[in-house]
Amino acid sequence: xxxxxxxxxxxxxxxxxxxxxxxxxxxxxxxxxxxxxxxxxxxxxxxxxxxxxxxxxxxxxxxxxxxxxxxxxxxxxxxxxxxxxxxxxxxxxxxxxxxxxxxxxxxxxxxxxxxxxxxxxxxxxxxxxxxxxxxxxxxxxxxxxxxxxxxxxxxxxxxxxxxxxxxxxxxxxxxxxxxxxxxxxxxxxxxxxxxxxxxxxxxxxxxxxxxxxxxxxxxxxxxxxxxxxxxxxxxxxxxxxxxxxxxxxxxxxxxxxxxxxxxxxxxxxxxxxxxxxxxxxxxxxxxxxxxxxxxxxxxxxxxxxxxxxxxxxxxxxxxxxxxxxxxxxxxxxxxxxxxxxxxxxxxxxxxxxxxxxxxxxxxx
Amino acid sequence: xxxxxxxxxxxxxxxxxxxxxxxxxxxxxxxxxxxxxxxxxxxxxxxxxxxxxxxxxxxxxxxxxxxxxxxxxxxxxxxxxxxxxxxxxxxxxxxxxxxxxxxxxxxxxxxxxxxxxxxxxxxxxxxxxxxxxxxxxxxxxxxxxxxxxxxxxxxxxxxxxxxxxxxxxxxxxxxxxxxxxxxxxxxxxxxxxxxxxxxxxxxxxxxxxxxxxxxxxxxxxxxxxxxxxxxxxxxxxxxxxxxxxxxxxxxxxxxxxxxxxxxxxxxxxxxxxx
Amino acid sequence: xxxxxxxxxxxxxxxxxxxxxxxxxxxxxxxxxxxxxxxxxxxxxxxxxxxxxxxxxxxxxxxxxxxxxxxxxxxxxxxxxxxxxxxxxxxxxxxxxxxxxxxxxxxxxxxxxxxxxxxxxxxxxxxxxxxxxxxxxxxxxxxxxxxxxxxxxxxxxxxxxxxxxxxxxxxxxxxxxxxxxxxxxxxxxxxxxxxxxxxxxxxxxxxxxxxxxxxxxxxxxxxxxxxxxxxxxxxxxxxxxxxxxxxxxxxxxxxxxxxxxxxxxxxxxx
Numbered sequence: 001x002x003x004x005x006x007x008x009x010x011x012x013x014x015x016x017x018x019x020x021x022x023x024x025x026x027x028x029x030x031x032x033x034x035x036x037x038x039x040x041x042x043x044x045x046x047x048x049x050x051x052x053x054x055x056x057x058x059x060x061x062x063x064x065x066x067x068x069x070x071x072x073x074x075x076x077x078x079x080x081x082x083x084x085x086x087x088x089x090x091x092x093x094x095x096x097x098x099x100x101x102x103x104x105x106x107x108x109x110x111x112x113x114x115x116x117x118x119x120x121x122x123x124x125x126x127x128x129x130x131x132x133x134x135x136x137x138x139x140x141x142x143x144x145x146x147x148x149x150x151x152x153x154x155x156x157x158x159x160x161x162x163x164x165x166x167x168x169x170x171x172x173x174x175x176x177x178x179x180x181x182x183x184x185x186x187x188x189x190x191x192x193x194x195x196x197x198x199x200x201x202x203x204x205x206x207x208x209x210x211x212x213x214x215x216x217x218x219x220x221x222x223x224x225x226x227x228x229x230x231x232x233x234x235x236x237x238x239x240x241x242x243x244x245x246x247x248x249x250x251x252x253x254x255x256x257x258x259x260x261x262x263x264x265x266x267x268x269x270x271x272x273x274x275x276x277x278x279x280x281x282x283x284x285x286x287x288x289x290x291x292x293x294x295x296x297x298x299x300x301x302x303x304x305x306x307x308x309x310x311x312x313x314x315x316x317x318x319x320x321x322x323x324x325x326x327x328x329x330x331x332x333x334x335x336x337x338x339x340x341x342x343x344x345x346x347x348x349x350x351x352x353x354x355x356x357x358x359x360x361x362x363x364x
Numbered sequence: 365x366x367x368x369x370x371x372x373x374x375x376x377x378x379x380x381x382x383x384x385x386x387x388x389x390x391x392x393x394x395x396x397x398x399x400x401x402x403x404x405x406x407x408x409x410x411x412x413x414x415x416x417x418x419x420x421x422x423x424x425x426x427x428x429x430x431x432x433x434x435x436x437x438x439x440x441x442x443x444x445x446x447x448x449x450x451x452x453x454x455x456x457x458x459x460x461x462x463x464x465x466x467x468x469x470x471x472x473x474x475x476x477x478x479x480x481x482x483x484x485x486x487x488x489x490x491x492x493x494x495x496x497x498x499x500x501x502x503x504x505x506x507x508x509x510x511x512x513x514x515x516x517x518x519x520x521x522x523x524x525x526x527x528x529x530x531x532x533x534x535x536x537x538x539x540x541x542x543x544x545x546x547x548x549x550x551x552x553x554x555x556x557x558x559x560x561x562x563x564x565x566x567x568x569x570x571x572x573x574x575x576x577x578x579x580x581x582x583x584x585x586x587x588x589x590x591x592x593x594x595x596x597x598x599x600x601x602x603x604x605x606x607x608x609x610x611x612x613x614x615x616x617x618x619x620x621x622x623x624x625x626x627x628x629x630x631x632x633x634x635x636x637x638x
Numbered sequence: 639x640x641x642x643x644x645x646x647x648x649x650x651x652x653x654x655x656x657x658x659x660x661x662x663x664x665x666x667x668x669x670x671x672x673x674x675x676x677x678x679x680x681x682x683x684x685x686x687x688x689x690x691x692x693x694x695x696x697x698x699x700x701x702x703x704x705x706x707x708x709x710x711x712x713x714x715x716x717x718x719x720x721x722x723x724x725x726x727x728x729x730x731x732x733x734x735x736x737x738x739x740x741x742x743x744x745x746x747x748x749x750x751x752x753x754x755x756x757x758x759x760x761x762x763x764x765x766x767x768x769x770x771x772x773x774x775x776x777x778x779x780x781x782x783x784x785x786x787x788x789x790x791x792x793x794x795x796x797x798x799x800x801x802x803x804x805x806x807x808x809x810x811x812x813x814x815x816x817x818x819x820x821x822x823x824x825x826x827x828x829x830x831x832x833x834x835x836x837x838x839x840x841x842x843x844x845x846x847x848x849x850x851x852x853x854x855x856x857x858x859x860x861x862x863x864x865x866x867x868x869x870x871x872x873x874x875x876x877x878x879x880x881x882x883x884x885x886x887x888x889x890x891x892x893x894x895x896x897x898x899x900x901x902x903x904x905x906x907x908x
Contacts, residue, residue: 052808052812053811053812054808054811054812073811074808074811074812075811075812075813075814075815075816076814079812080812080813081808081809081812083805083808083809084805085803085805087803087805087806087808087809088809089806089809089810089824089828090828091827091828100810100813100815100823101813101814101815104813104814104815104819104823105814148813149812149813152813152814372719372722373719375715375716375719376716376719376720376723376729379712379716379733379788380732380733382712382785382788383733383736383785383788383789384736386744386747386748386751386785387736387739387743387744387747389747389750389751389757390743390746390747390750393750400755401749401750401751401753401756402750402753402755402756402757402760403755441649442649442650442653443650445646445647445649445650446647446650446653448646448647449646449647449650449651462654465654465658465659466654466658468658468662469657469658471838471842471890471894472887472890473842473843473845473846473863473886473890474843474846474863475846475848475862475863475866475867475883475886476665476846476866476883476886476887476890477661478870479665479866479870479876479879479880479883480661480662480664480665480883481657481661482870483661483664483665483668483876483880484656484657484660484661484664487664499657502653503653503656503657506650506653506657560738563740564737564738564740564741566740566741566742566849567846567848567849567863570849570867570871571867571870571871580740581740581741581742584740584742584743584746585742585849585853588742588745588746588749588853589852589853591749592749592750596743596746599743600739600740600743600746600747603739603740603743604739607735607738607739608735610738611731611734611735611738615731
């Protein structure tokens with residue numbers, strides 16, 4: 001806890017009757033890469049704007065190193081922002097854009113020059129300092145925006161969907177670069193995105209948001225493997241979600257059959273939802289499979305075949321298979337107990353964590 | 365929104381007062397029983413009844429409206445065709461040249477337009493009067509119509525035309541069924557601007573009107589040079605109400621159009637979300 | 639529209655030839671004739687030779703500058719704060735509305751307001767200063783001209799501020815700028831094109847407001863416009879009038895050039 005740099009305590013944000021943020025609580029530690037992930041309109045950008053000081057919370061406390069900063073104006077906060085549209089000043093060239101913050105603070109000319117060139121070097125734009133903004137490509141503008149923010153040596157860097165305007169290839173490259181840059185600088189990054197692939201690839205910690213609430217917080221692997229509810233499972237990666245019943249600890253029933261699983265701590269016969277990731281499903285003979293499905297469609301994706309199929313109860317099953325199947329044919333699918341993830345209805349993150357602790361300790 | 369006192373709002377109130385006080389001052393004294401614009405001695409409709417029985421003034425009002433209606437209509441037709449012409453020119457050099465020529469009358473001072481038109485009409489031996497005033501008003505209204513229509517044409521998606529042609533429309537059908545409905549708001553705005561330009565003009569008309577034909581502006585100028593006449597106040601009150609109705613009508617038509625547009629845009633954006 | 643029939647735009651082309659090119663050519667042509675119809679350079683000699691015309695021109699430019707400056711000083715804050723109001727489009731419409739009132743009526747109103755017994759003098763008497771000569775002064779001309787031009791200055795500035803991406807303001811604050819620094823280093827430079835357009839819209843007409851010099855200025859202020867009107871409609875010396883007209887056109891071209899948008903290639907948002 002000593003390293004906590006930012007904390008939100010019971011933060012609400014309302015615009016008239018609409019609730020943009022509902023009881024947001026979280027803490028950010030120094031030097032980590034955090035991501036706010038959620039669909040558009042979920043409130044992730046609002047959190048960023050409140051933290052940057054562009055808008056204020058309706059209630060709750062925002063703390064920076066333990067100090068309440070609710071009423072501190074944006075220009076006094078030790079955070080800097082990389083805007084979604086970059087917001088590079090069109091009347092200034094690259095150098096002057098990056099130097100903007102330093103020159104306001106009356107930093108000596110020579111030092112400004114040194115630090116600006118260093119920042120440009122960090123974002124691999126050495127030699128671009130006297131270019132006009134309009135002459136730069138989208139990816140270059142994006143780097144200037146990052147340089148302009150980091151040159152001020154903020155303790156927290158806020159990034160508002162900075163990669164959304166880039167094409168797919170550049171985006172992947174920038175993901176790696178951003179992550180490396182964060183490690184090199186050692187400062188906290190708070191990254192906002194609606195792209196789950198981006199979030200999984202870059203983050204130390206992810207906050208999954210929807211409808212103004214943080215649904216789940218965790219490292220990418222946990223979020224992917226143990227989504228807390230239907231929304232998170234559906235939003236992160238691709239999933240097959242079916243209704244089922246928890247027969248007893250480590251035994252769950254769905255599609256009329258009983259299966260071993262790795263979950264426990266629920267009421268006997270509690271109705272639940274089951275998540276099975278398509279890449280965890282293995283195609284096999286009807287006789288060897290745990291479930292029997294009929295193949296509907298098949299799309300070749302280069303590395304895998306994406307197979308849509310349905311079972312006897314008309315549940316859709318998406319399978320990522322290495323080998324081809326035949327459309328219209330019945331096939332078996334198999335999976336291990338670890339692949340079956342059980343989700344309770346309406347379970348909060350705290351309850352989820354508490355339940356996990358009751359039985360996970362035993363296994364080790 | 366902010367109910368609290370602020371210097372900003374005070375300043376805005378000051379500017380609005382500055383803009384409107386003279387106008388309301390005029391209107392206020394149009395009801396003055398005394399004949400001056402300085403001491404209000406009592407309420408009367410007298411100046412209005414005088415105005416309505418002034419057959420010369422009524423004739424001038426009718427002439428002014430006639431000029432405005434005719435000139436804006438003709439300017440809208442010619443200007444729209446001109447905009448289509450500019451739009452269809454492909455070479456940027458030619459396009460910019462035509463646009464520059466188009467804008468000359470937009471930026472020229474009124475006296476230059478008036479003086480050069482006067483020379484022009486005299487040079488041709490054209491008799492000054494209704495005809496010369498009408499032609500002048502058409503002439504200085506055309507560029508504004510072009511400037512209102514052209515952006516509409518430029519924002520029009522070219523595949524609309526290709527699609528219409530592909531579906532079997534003739535050139536004229538493409539124009540009447542696709543282009544015209546699309547640019548209609550621009551044409552309408554151009555007509556409105558041309559109309560107000562014409563009503564408002566004084567300097568150009570003053571130069572080319574000759575003797576025997578007058579518009580309201582010229583008449584007001586002549587009377588104002590002789591001093592205060594509360595009939596003019598009554599006239600300005602009526603003109604203020606007329607302008608207000610015009611503007612409010614235009615505003616609501618525009619609101620209606622733009623709300624249609626916004627809805628269209630929202631729908632577009634909704635389909636773009638991945 | 640690959641096959642737009644040029645026949646339709648015949649009238650438009652005719653308009654360009656007859657009402658744009660021909661009058662311009664004619665006014666230049668006319669400037670080389672004296673009052674009795676002889677081809678001569680005398681008008682230009684008179685204009686550049688005698689100090690009166692040059693002084694009048696400088697005077698006219700000086701007044702136009704004052705009017706433009708006064709208008710700008712009043713309009714920029716108005717446009718800026720107008721942008722922060724709710725229903726700003728409606729307020730803007732109210733700013734523009736007075737431009738639909740005939741200019742002469744507004745000038746006429748000031749004859750009443752500024753007259754010897756007018757409201758302003760009533761007020762001055764009331765606060766103990768006593769009545770002043772207000773009408774037919776240089777100051778009254780500048781004030782009324784500014785009054786008439788204010789909406790034309792507010793409109794382009796308002797639009798420029800309205801189009802300003804709010805991210806720029808946020809970015810500036812984010813980088814540590816105070817309100818004033820944000821204004822002077824970001825907002826004003828980025829809305830300078832609106833200011834230029836406004837200056838263009840105000841300065842050029844201010845050179846030629848002859849009706850105001852007559853009604854409000856009491857013929858004390860002679861602008862280029864007044865001189866042109868005088869020569870064309872009073873003394874009938876069209877040649878000299880045209881010469882001054884040519885000077886005004888040259889002045890206009892210079893203003894357009896100075897305030898013209900020198901666009902940087904491919905600037906965002908254009």
